[in-house]
Every structure is written in structure tokens, then in C-alpha cells.
Amino acid sequence: MNTVMITQAAGAVTGHGWTWLNHDINGWTVALIVAIIAAFIYEAIMALTRMVTLRIPFLVLYLARIPTPATEWPHLFKAWKGELWAILNNREKHWLLRFFKGLAFATPLAFGAARATARATAEGLPAAKRKEAEGGDHRDAWILASAALSATLVVTATIYEGVGWVRGDRLPFAEVFSGIAVFIMLCDLLFTLPLLHPAKPDVTEVERRKGVK
Amino acid sequence: MEQKELTPAVVRMLQTFLEDPERVFYATELMEAARVGSGSLYPALARMERDRWIESEDEDVDPREKGRPARRYYRMTKNGALEAHVALVELSESVRPPASSPGWKLAPKLNRLGAKLLGNACGLPLGPEVKEV
Numbered sequence: 001m002n003t004v005m006i007t008q009a010a011g012a013v014t015g016h017g018w019t020w021l022n023h024d025i026n027g028w029t030v031a032l033i034v035a036i037i038a039a040f041i042y043e044a045i046m047a048l049t050r051m052v053t054l055r056i057p058f059l060v061l062y063l064a065r066i067p068t069p070a071t072e073w074p075h076l077f078k079a080w081k082g083e084l085w086a087i088l089n090n091r092e093k094h095w096l097l098r099f100f101k102g103l104a105f106a107t108p109l110a111f112g113a114a115r116a117t118a119r120a121t122a123e124g125l126p127a128a129k130r131k132e133a134e135g136g137d138h139r140d141a142w143i144l145a146s147a148a149l150s151a152t153l154v155v156t157a158t159i160y161e162g163v164g165w166v167r168g169d170r171l172p173f174a175e176v177f178s179g180i181a182v183f184i185m186l187c188d189l190l191f192t193l194p195l196l197h198p199a200k201p202d203v204t205e206v207e208r209r210k211g212v213k
Numbered sequence: 214m215e216q217k218e219l220t221p222a223v224v225r226m227l228q229t230f231l232e233d234p235e236r237v238f239y240a241t242e243l244m245e246a247a248r249v250g251s252g253s254l255y256p257a258l259a260r261m262e263r264d265r266w267i268e269s270e271d272e273d274v275d276p277r278e279k280g281r282p283a284r285r286y287y288r289m290t291k292n293g294a295l296e297a298h299v300a301l302v303e304l305s306e307s308v309r310p311p312a313s314s315p316g317w318k319l320a321p322k323l324n325r326l327g328a329k330l331l332g333n334a335c336g337l338p339l340g341p342e343v344k345e346v
Contacts, residue, residue, distance in 0.1 A: 076255075078271070082284035083240045083251075089281065105241075108252025116252075120259035 050095050054088050057102030064106075064114035072118040080109060111190060146188045153181035214264050214296075219304050222253035223260075227297045230267070234294040237286045258287060266293030 018025055061084055065073060088102045109117075157177040219227075225247040230238070238246070244254055261267045268290055272283040289297070 078282070079240065079269075079285040080251075080255075082272070082282040085282050086239070086284055087241060105251045108250055109255065113252040113255055116256040117259045120256045120263060123260075123263055 053099050054095065054102070057084055057088060057099065057106040060103060060110050061106040063110035067112075067115040068118050069122075072121060076114065076117060076121075080106075146184060150181060150184040150188050153177065153184060157181045214260055214266065214300060216300070216304060216307065218257075218260055219300060220253070220257075222247070222249040223257045224301065224304065225249060226254070226257055226261075227301055230289045231294060231297060231301075234289045234291075237288045239284050239286050243287065261293065264293075264296075265290060266297055 020028065023031070058081075061077075061080055064080070065077075068076060084102055084105055087105055088098050090098060093101075160177055214223075226243060226249060229243060229247040230236075240251070240254060240258070243249075244251065247254075249257075258267065258269070262269060266289065267287050269285050269287050271285050274281075274283050276282050
């Protein structure tokens with residue numbers, strides 16, 4: 001069959017049967033199938049988004065482990081986990097609202113309140129257990145280690161950027177290096193600033209002074 | 214609990230507890246009722262628990278059976294209710310402005326408003342001598 005015959009055959013057809021909005025049944029069938037597949041894909045993506053999004057507040061809450069002493073963590077985390085779960089599984093509210101409420105619950109705990117809670121709990125303990133509960137030694141070690149790491153990263157990133165600048169082109173991952181360094185520095189500041197508050201007198205010291213009077 | 218620890222958030226929490234000292238609260242219920250965030254709530258609860266003003270208990274549920282972790286609820290103790298009430302009264306006394314405060318003379322409108330608030334707080338009608346101020 002050559003081109004001339006095809007053209008003649010096409011010309012002999014007077015119409016294309018049922019059409020709607022300039023599309024025949026085949027066109028609409030394809031559109032329907034594509035729409036159903038798109039709906040499935042959309043629902044799957046939204047379900048995945050909900051699943052991942054509603055896990056993020058838990059991840060933020062786990063960050064509270066860093067400033068919280070190991071002795072206090074299981075007791076405190078048990079309470080926080082139960083409440084966060086209740087917030088995130090309140091089906092009466094939209095999932096996005098639940099996500100933000102969960103985040104609003106977890107974020108203050110991760111950045112300061114967990115440590116404050118542990119300190120408040122520790123104030124009622126005998127002096128021997130108090131330091132352990134406040135996690136002083138571990139906390140100081142962690143801060144020193146992260147300070148050393150951030151300082152190293154800052155120096156490395158500066159040298160790396162400098163070499164790139166001298167060579168006249170940007171070296172790969174320079175921004176990543178700088179970003180990580182700045183992030184660790186900020187984290188370090190976050191945990192170092194509370195140390196600037198004057199230390200409270202030790203319980204035994206207070207008792208000793210009372211005894212002297 | 215020392216007076217310096219009675220922050221506005223703690224005061225609102227105590228007021229919420231004292232409205233019905235026998236009621237038990239979950240943390241999120243308390244957060245909503247007292248309008249405090251988790252960052253203020255948990256350190257305050259820890260201090261109250263340290264001073265035996267409140268006691269906490271975990272829900273008696275099996276997490277595997279229920280498919281969710283147990284929540285912790287908080288209840289005011291009898292002694293805590295008494296001490297918290299006294300603490301709030303003492304705080305209220307300590308933050309009351311002096312009667313001779315010049316603030317009362319600043320503006321006639323404010324005077325009337327202040328007198329009205331004071332009258333409402335004391336449960337007294339607005340007297341003629343106050344109206345003239």
C-alpha cells in the first residue's frame with residue numbers, strides 16, 4: 001500500500017463516529033485510564049507524604065536525647081512519646097494541622113526544655129545522684145567535642161574556599177562544607193549558651209552552710 | 214516552689230489545676246487549658262512534682278494491645294492544692310500596686326476603669342467617692 005492509496009482510503013471516510021469535545025471514544029478511553037492512574041499516583045504520594053511528615057516531629061523529639069541525661073531519658077521520653085502520638089493521631093484534625101501541632105510540641109523540648117526538665121527533676125535528688133542526673137560530665141564532653149569539630153570544619157572550609165578563590169574557580173562541595181560547619185557551630189552555641197548561667201550551689205554545700213549557722 | 218518560679222505560665226497552670234483539684238489532666242489537655250507550650254509545661258510539671266504538688270501516673274494500658282504508647286496523666290495532691298493556693302495568694306499580694314501609686318492620678322478615664330475593676334474584684338459597688346475621682 002503506497003501513499004496514494006492511503007490518502008484515497010482516508011478521503012473515502014466521511015466521519016469518525018461518536019465524538020465529544022473533538023475527541024472520539026478512543027481518546028476519552030485513554031484520558032480515563034490516565035486519570036485513574038494519576039489519581040492512584042496522587043493518593044500514593046499523599047499517603048507517603050503524610051506518613052513521612054507525621055514522623056518528622058518524632059525525629060525532632062529524638063533530638064532531645066542529646067541534652068538529656070541518660071538516666072532521665074527513658075522516664076521523660078515515655079511521657080513525651082505518648083503525648084506526641086496522641087497529637088499526631090487525632091483524626092478529627094487535618095493531618096497538616098496535626099503535623100504543625102506535633103512540631104510545636106517537639107521543637108521546644110528538643111531545644112532546651114528537655115534539659116530544663118531534667119534539671120528540675122534532678123533538683124529533688126540527693127547531691128550524689130544529682131550530677132549524674134544532670135549529665136554534667138557527658139554534656140561538657142559533648143560540647144567540647146562538637147566545638148573542636150566545628151572549629152576544624154570552619155578552618156577547613158575557609159582554606160578550601162580560599163584555595164578555590166586563588167585558583168579562580170569554585171571547588172566542588174565548598175558550600176556543603178561551609179553549611180555543615182555553620183550548622184555545627186549553631187548547634188554548639190545552642191548547647192553552650194546555657195552554660196553561661198551561673199552554676200547553682202551544690203546541695204551539700206547549702207546544707208553545710210546551714211549547719212554552720 | 215519558690216516565688217521566682219511562679220512564672221506566668223506556671224500561674225496559669227496552677228489556676229487550671231485549682232479550678233478542679235481532683236481532675237486529672239493529660240499534658241496536651243493542660244497545655245490547651247492553661248495556654249502554655251510544651252517548653253514551659255514540662256519543666257514546670259517537673260518542679261511541681263518535685264515539691265509533691267502534683268503526682269503523675271502512666272495510663273494502665275498495654276501498648277501492644279492498644280497499638281499506641283501509654284500517656285501520662287497528672288493530678289494535684291491535696292497538700293499541693295493547699296500550698297499552690299497559698300502561693301498564688303502570696304504572689305497576688307506581692308504584685309499588688311501600692312495604694313498611693315501615682316498611676317491612679319494619670320488620667321480620669323483610667324481612674325474610672327481602675328475603680329470599676331477594683332470594685333468588681335472586691336465585689337463592691339462603685340461608691341460615690343470613687344466616681345468623683
